[in-house]
Amino acid sequence: MELKKITSFTINHLLLEPGIYVSRIDHFGDTAITTFDLRMTAPNREPVMNTAEMHTIEHLGATFLRNDPDFGSKIVYFGPMGCRTGFYLLLAGEYTSAEIVPLITSMFEFIRDFEGEIPGACARDCGNYQDQNLEMAHWLANRFLTNTLSCIDEKHLIYPD
Numbered sequence: 001m002e003l004k005k006i007t008s009f010t011i012n013h014l015l016l017e018p019g020i021y022v023s024r025i026d027h028f029g030d031t032a033i034t035t036f037d038l039r040m041t042a043p044n045r046e047p048v049m050n051t052a053e054m055h056t057i058e059h060l061g062a063t064f065l066r067n068d069p070d071f072g073s074k075i076v077y078f079g080p081m082g083c084r085t086g087f088y089l090l091l092a093g094e095y096t097s098a099e100i101v102p103l104i105t106s107m108f109e110f111i112r113d114f115e116g117e118i119p120g121a122c123a124r125d126c127g128n129y130q131d132q133n134l135e136m137a138h139w140l141a142n143r144f145l146t147n148t149l150s151c152i153d154e155k156h157l158i159y160p161d
């Protein structure tokens with residue numbers, strides 16, 4: 001069987017910079033699902049994130065998103081990319097990246113400032129609960145806010161063709 005290259009592998013990672021990109025919009029009957037790539041490091045040119053801090057961002061990010069009064073009911077999925085350069089966010093509905101900049105900015109401010117017990121980080125609620133790094137999650141959130149989200153432009157919101 002010849003396997004088709006899936007869309008996300010056709011993006012030129014050599015030129016990609018951190019940003020918020022729509023990677024695809026799928027339709028299931030009447031429902032559309034928008035998949036966003038939240039790219040936090042430059043692929044193959046910067047060190048990737050370690051799993052512990054990604055795990056912390058996943059727990060805090062998912063908790064924040066699902067509690068958001070406007071978007072909470074639209075969150076289909078939030079989780080890490082296997083390449084450890086960023087996260088996937090799936091939303092019910094059709095959206096542009098520009099429309100979720102405020103949501104993503106608030107989420108990373110929440111992560112940057114979060115203190116205390118990480119939600120879900122206990123043996124009952126998580127499959128590897130001790131693998132967390134809140135300090136590095138703070139640092140990465142701050143870097144993404146400062147270097148990318150605070151000054152985001154079209155080039156970092158839309159994948160090149």
Ligand SMILES: [Zn+2]
Nearest residue numbers: 126127128129
């Ligand atoms: Zn976990």
